[in-house]
Amino acid sequence: MKSKSSDRHAESIEDVSGNLTSRKKAEQALIESEERYRTLVEASSDAILMIDGNRNIISCNPAFLNMFGYASGELEGKSIKSIHLSDEKYQAFGRLVYPVIAKKGKARLEWDYQQKNKKVISCEIVISPILTPDQKVKAYVCIIRDITERKQAEAMVLQEREQLAAILDGNPIPTFVIDENHQVILWNRACENLTHVPREKVMGRPVDSRIFYPGQDRPLLTDLVLKMDKKSIEKFYGDKGVRPNPTMPEAYEGSDQLIVGGESRHLYFLAARLRNAEGKIIGAIETLQDISERERLEKQFIQAQKMEAVGTLAGGIAHDFNNILMGIQGYSSLILYNLPPENPNYEKLINIQAMVRSGADLTKQLLGFARGGKYQAKPMDINELIQKTSTMFGRANKEIRIHKKFQKNLYAAEVDQGQIEQVLLNLYVNAWQAMPSGGDLYLETKNVVLDETLVKPYSFQPGNYIKISISDTGIGMDSRTKERLFEPFFTTKEMGRGTGLGLASVYGIIKNHQGIIDVSSEKGQGATFSIYLPATEEKINKEISPASEIMTGTETILLVDDEETIINVCRDLFESLGYRVLSAGSGKEALEIYTQNQSDISLILLDMIMPGMGGGETFNALKEIDPQVKVILSSGYSLDGLAREIMDRGCKAFIQKPFSLQELSEIVRKILDGVL
Ligand SMILES: Nc1ncnc2c1ncn2[C@@H]1O[C@H](COP(=O)(O)OP(=O)(O)OP(=O)(O)O)[C@@H](O)[C@H]1O
Ligand SMILES: [Mg+2]
Missing domain, CATH: 3.40.50.2300 (Response regulator)
Incomplete structure (x- = not known):
């Protein structure tokens, strides 16, 4: 067994025998190695610094001096504190770093320092201890790299990305984006508002087609555009008039009546394939615009x-x-x-x-529709007008039960009596014709207030209105009839029974009274005509009947x-x-x-x-x-x-x-x- 003492012995033998030459050699080697390291340290573009246990600078390389703007020899023996932004930062650095070094043997972090001229630079720093043989810290070596430019570039990228996200998110057009795996990577606020589906529910997974087509599992246009699957686009969207967008390559557009977020809307949609700068397909984008209001x-x-x-x-x-x-x-x-x-x-x-009188009645209807003004407008009690006309009408049409519900103290309205009588009679006659085997006719008046939003589409003044409702329990009408019924000469009645002028004149007269007329009806469900006439503050004058x-x-x-x-x-x-x-x-x-x-x-x-x-x-x-x-x-x-x-x-x-x-x-x- 080789003992320790024999080792030492061997050493000493060598020491004695090769004394001069080996020491010299060793010294030479040391010098060479030291030189190599010095060259390495001095040539390094990273700043290299050695500090003692009290954090005073022992030595530093030219890159360090250059990085921090000091002259050679200026820093030796000084505290490292001078390159920190403040005393607090210096303390904080110590609290953060030294326990890590003690535990892990070294620390790596990003930290802001200041140059001699107080300019702040961002650095990446690796700090490790130099230990004595008994594991005590003798000094620390710090390698510092200036990453200010990289940081700035990163900050800029981040800022750009945030800006882009804000733009996409704030864009009032509902928009979503999927990546190349069909997973949602953007679902903007407008899209949330339109669909009532929060982004948490969709991000990172494929879009559920039922959001746009309740109860239907079908490919969305975005998914098909991503694959540019023209056959499927034609198959699933051909009937919706989807076509290539004339100005954008790899984009398809179309419009459809959809039930989205619980409401039926007419949406114009545009889906486009997305490519990055190198031309690689990275996903697809779809925008959905509600065009119902514009269409209306x-x-x-x-x-x-x-x-x-x-x-x-x-x-x-x-x-x-x-x-x-x-x-x-x-x-x-x-x-x-x-x-x-x-x-x-x-x-x-x-x-x-x-x-001649019936001929004149016809032209009266025509004029009611055509005229641009009121004849003789006077403040009138509409209840009285309805009372009078309906009694007369009821007498001639006994198979119809007339129910009246009049508002007490109904506002007066400034109307042309003859014209409003014409309106009422037209509506009674239509109701009667819609109830060939008899039925109920409901006549109701009400004081109402129409606010800005209600009158806006008609560009009338908000304020007090009189609402007249005339409902029947007749055959009702389908949506095609409802769309056209105010058109002159539109009639569903057989030849000789209707001219199709009744409602056209009603419409013209009400419009000329700055009023609104509206209809609600379903096939087989009767019909309700609602008329709104602006109320007047003027007092009602009793009419004097003419002599005959x-x-x-x-x-x-x-x-x-x-x-x-x-x-x-x-x-x-x-x-x-x-x-x-x-x-x-x-x-x-x-x-x-x-x-x-x-x-x-x-x-x-x-x-x-x-x-x-x-x-x-x-x-x-x-x-x-x-x-x-x-x-x-x-x-x-x-x-x-x-x-x-x-x-x-x-x-x-x-x-x-x-x-x-x-x-x-x-x-x-x-x-x-x-x-x-
Ligand atoms: N109360 C109602 N119930 C069902 N359908 C109605 C009612 N009122 C009107 N319509 C529909 O609207 C159409 C147009 O009505 P309008 O009063 O303008 O013409 P008309 O009654 O056909 O002919 P005219 O009034 O000139 O004799 C009618 O043909 C009918 O189809
Ligand atoms: Mg009619």
Whole structure:
């Protein structure tokens, strides 16, 4: 066995024998090794530093001096504290690092230091102890690498990533992104709001198609676009009109009515494949836009335009038609006026007049739809109007039970009585026709407040409204009928039963009263029409019912109309009432005649629409000659914007063609006697 003492002995032998040469060799080797290490340390681009147990600097390499901005020799013997940002940092470093070294033999961490000029640098530092043979710490070696640039780059990347995430998350268009394994990596806030599915439920897994197609397990467009599986795209989305996006490669778009988040919405969706900078496919993105509101507005706009165009047409027809009816009405009432009832033609003439009246009713419907203004708006009690019209209607239609529920102290509404009666009767008649074997008709009134959100789509003022509901228990209607029922000439009734003008005129009238009309109905479930009319603060004036006798006179009347038939029939009407008549075929002629006969002429019946100088212009010129001139405006159109303007300028009255002898006699007498 080789003892320790024999080892020592061997050593000493060698020591003795090779004394000089071996020591020299050893010294030489040491010098060489020390030089190698020094070169290594001095050439290192990492800062290398040795500190003692009290954390004073023993030595450091040029990289360290360079990194921290000190001159050689400047730091030796000084505390390492001077490169820390503060005393607190220095203490904290100590508390953090030395226990780790004691436990693990070394520590590695990132730490901020300061250069001599106080500039902060971020460093990565590895610190390990140099131990004495008895394991005591003699010193520490620190290797420090300046990572400021890397840190800044990392911070920038992080910031960019956060910014991007914020943009995607805050983007108001519902968006989700899947990775190449079909797993969700983005489900933005708008997507959460749309689907009512929180991101925690979907992140990191494939999208559940039932979120968009309740009860259906089917591939989503994003999944198919990711694989660019054109066959499946066609198979699953062909019927939804999905097509390649015309501007973006590898993107498909389409729209569909879906039930999402419990609500039926019309969604426009766009799915695109995502590639990274190298062109590698990294996933797919899908955006979903709710276009229901836009579609509704577009439809409303087109509908409004259509209604306006048809309205103009209808107004024109009504005007010409009324002139014709005026002739028939006038002549037949003239014949009747002079005919004893026992005459065999008397009955026939009464029939002619009845037919003229139904013709006039038709044009009234047309005008109700077409006109742009109200005729004679007065504050009215709507309960009373409903009471009156429904009693009349009920008397004629006994198979219908009428139930009324009227609001007490119902607000007044400023309405044209005749028009609103027309509206109510149209709705009653429709309800009656929808209940061929009888049924119930519910009439209800209510004071309501419509707020901003309710009136916004109609661009009306929020405030107090009167709500009239008219419900029946009839056949109801499908959604196609509901969509079109306010269109003029839309009818589901057999030929000869309906003209399809009832609701068109209801719509026109309510609109001109700044009101809203709405319908709710299902097939076989009856129908409810709701009308909202703006309330007025004005007091209700009780209406005075007109007298029904024919009133005569002897004054001179000037007739102004461009249509000869009208001049002729009116002349005959006036003359049969005892008046003297002058006539003019144009505004210009009227002015000449009036200038010459001003003192004789007591009243002018002025047509509103004439070629050249129209009724309005003629009225102004007449007024200039005599500010007190008495004029009745007459037209085949009803009192719309233009006529209203003339009335506002001081015209006494308006009479709509066709008018009867009695109507004419009454209005003329009232004006001549100064009642109007
Ligand atoms: N209360 C109702 N119940 C069921 N369907 C209705 C009701 N009211 C209207 N409709 C439907 O709307 C259509 C249009 O109604 P509108 O009053 O405009 O015309 P009409 O009644 O057919 O003809 P007109 O009123 O000109 O005689 C009707 O043909 C019918 O299909
Ligand atoms: Mg009708």
